[in-house]
Amino acid sequence: MPRSAPAYFTMAIHAGRIGQSSTFLCFHINCQEIAYPNNTAVVTNAESVDEELIQRVQNGDQNAFGLLVRKYEHKVGFVIARYISDTHEVEDVAQETFIKAYRAIHRFRGDSAFYTWLYRIAVNTSKNYLVSQKRRPPDSDLEASEIESTGIGRVMHDIDTPEAGALSREIAQTVTDTLHRLPEELQQALELRELQGMSYEDIAEQMRCPLGTVRSRIFRAREAIDKELRPLLA
Amino acid sequence: MTEKLSELIDGELRGDLATQLSQIVADGALRQTWSRYHRIGAVLREEHSPLSADFAARFEARLKDEPVILCPQRDGNAAIVVVKASPDESVGVRLWQNLALAASLAAIALLSWHQFGNPAVKRGGPDYVAQLQQSSQKVQQRARPADDLDIYLFEHGQYASVSDLNGLMAYTKFVSYGNGD
Numbered sequence: 001m002p003r004s005a006p007a008y009f010t011m012a013i014h015a016g017r018i019g020q021s022s023t024f025l026c027f028h029i030n031c032q033e034i035a036y037p038n039n040t041a042v043v044t045n046a047e048s049v050d051e052e053l054i055q056r057v058q059n060g061d062q063n064a065f066g067l068l069v070r071k072y073e074h075k076v077g078f079v080i081a082r083y084i085s086d087t088h089e090v091e092d093v094a095q096e097t098f099i100k101a102y103r104a105i106h107r108f109r110g111d112s113a114f115y116t117w118l119y120r121i122a123v124n125t126s127k128n129y130l131v132s133q134k135r136r137p138p139d140s141d142l143e144a145s146e147i148e149s150t151g152i153g154r155v156m157h158d159i160d161t162p163e164a165g166a167l168s169r170e171i172a173q174t175v176t177d178t179l180h181r182l183p184e185e186l187q188q189a190l191e192l193r194e195l196q197g198m199s200y201e202d203i204a205e206q207m208r209c210p211l212g213t214v215r216s217r218i219f220r221a222r223e224a225i226d227k228e229l230r231p232l233l234a
Numbered sequence: 235m236t237e238k239l240s241e242l243i244d245g246e247l248r249g250d251l252a253t254q255l256s257q258i259v260a261d262g263a264l265r266q267t268w269s270r271y272h273r274i275g276a277v278l279r280e281e282h283s284p285l286s287a288d289f290a291a292r293f294e295a296r297l298k299d300e301p302v303i304l305c306p307q308r309d310g311n312a313a314i315v316v317v318k319a320s321p322d323e324s325v326g327v328r329l330w331q332n333l334a335l336a337a338s339l340a341a342i343a344l345l346s347w348h349q350f351g352n353p354a355v356k357r358g359g360p361d362y363v364a365q366l367q368q369s370s371q372k373v374q375q376r377a378r379p380a381d382d383l384d385i386y387l388f389e390h391g392q393y394a395s396v397s398d399l400n401g402l403m404a405y406t407k408f409v410s411y412g413n414g415d
Contacts, residue, residue: 044242044245044246044247044251045245046244046245047245048245048251049242049243049245049247049251049255052251052252052255053255056255056259057303058303059303060302060303061259062294062297062298062300062302063259063260063265063294064255064259065297066265066290066293066294066297067255067258067259067265067268069290069293069294070265070268070269070272070290071268071272073283073285073289073290073293074272074273074276074281074283074285075276075281075283076283076285077283077284077285077289078276078281078282078283081282081283081284087284090284090285091284091285091286091289094285094289095292095293095296098293099296099297099300102297102300103300105303106303167286167287168282168283168284171273171277171287172277172282175273175274175277175278176277176278179278190278191278193244194274194275194278194279195278195279199246200244200246215237215240215241215246216237218240218244219236219237219240219241222240222271222274223236223240225274226267226270226271226274229270229273229274230270232287233266233269233270233273233287
């Protein structure tokens with residue numbers, strides 16, 4: 001598992017079982033050595049955020065798993081909806097997917113990205129669900145990266161159930177309307193980040209502005225949209 | 235803090251990731267913001283998920299019933315993965331333990347009845363003696379031992395004390411040889 005920090009040490013000390021209870025003494029000490037060359041702070045990356053959260057879950061922090069769910073619920077729901085059209089069934093399968101992931105997270109070793117691992121669980125859970133319902137799963141799968149790059153899921157599923165669809169449409173409308181009302185530089189910075197997946201450095205180069213300005217623009221754009229979104233999701 | 239959160243979501247955080255994440259994990263309002271920021275990205279990417287807006291909150295409530303993972307497995311180091319049993323699991327384990335115990339007691343009771351409780355043959359009664367003589371005759375008919383020691387054991391075997399166990403042990407004799415025998 002690659003780390004952004006130059007060195008990473010892990011020491012685990014485990015004591016045995018006490019009596020008949022399931023109590024274990026467990027100490028897990030992580031020593032992360034962070035270097036700041038030329039007085040520049042180390043910048044983390046998207047993978048290291050997931051790694052840190054996974055490590056916390058593996059150390060017993062359920063709230064950390066909640067953050068992973070909040071991060072990936074849209075992607076997971078989007079993938080499951082390729083297989084299952086009923087909204088309530090998608091919810092059930094999504095819950096099952098995340099529960100399976102949580103129960104198996106101690107086996108996640110970081111050989112692949114967390115989302116790739118989660119995606120396979122979502123696909124398998126969807127297929128198993130269809131089989132259990134005596135329905136036929138599709139013959140072929142798309143890989144997680146293919147779905148993201150082709151956007152094929154967009155045309156394969158329609159979420160027009162009255163209640164879910166209404167709120168989803170309102171949220172989508174609010175986000176796009178607010179984005180289009182923003183100053184162009186804020187709008188462009190956020191789009192380059194979210195749609196193109198560009199790094200701040202690349203955005204700074206493209207927009208010909210300092211890195212700090214990119215940070216600020218993306219944050220201000222998010223904050224403005226979030227302000228409009230909050231009442232809808234309260 | 236929300237500016238840091240924005241950077242963190244993009245994997246562009248400057249500084250200590252662990253500290254920032256600790257704050258987000260612990261703060262309900264920041265978790266909501268984390269959720270909404272990710273939702274904004276999903277909408278812009280047109281990832282139309284049919285999941286309801288409160289999916290994550292409902293899932294987190296369900297997650298509280300799950301066992302807590304206490305020890306990690308990291309970087310190939312030997313590590314123990316322990317889950318604290320949930321109340322449901324404890325009940326399940328106890329049920330199986332009780333079933334196993336009940337099955338064992340039933341097996342012991344059945345064997346005991348066959349061994350000691352068969353009312354058809356009372357120990358020491360005429361039926362019991364007749365049964366012993368019958369089985370002794372059967373053994374005599376089957377084979378005649380070859381050497382003197384075996385003949386002695388065979389002839390006196392029927393007078394030996396009979397164990398309560400009517401199985402193989404009843405026909406097992408322990409002998410020792412003296413000098414020159």
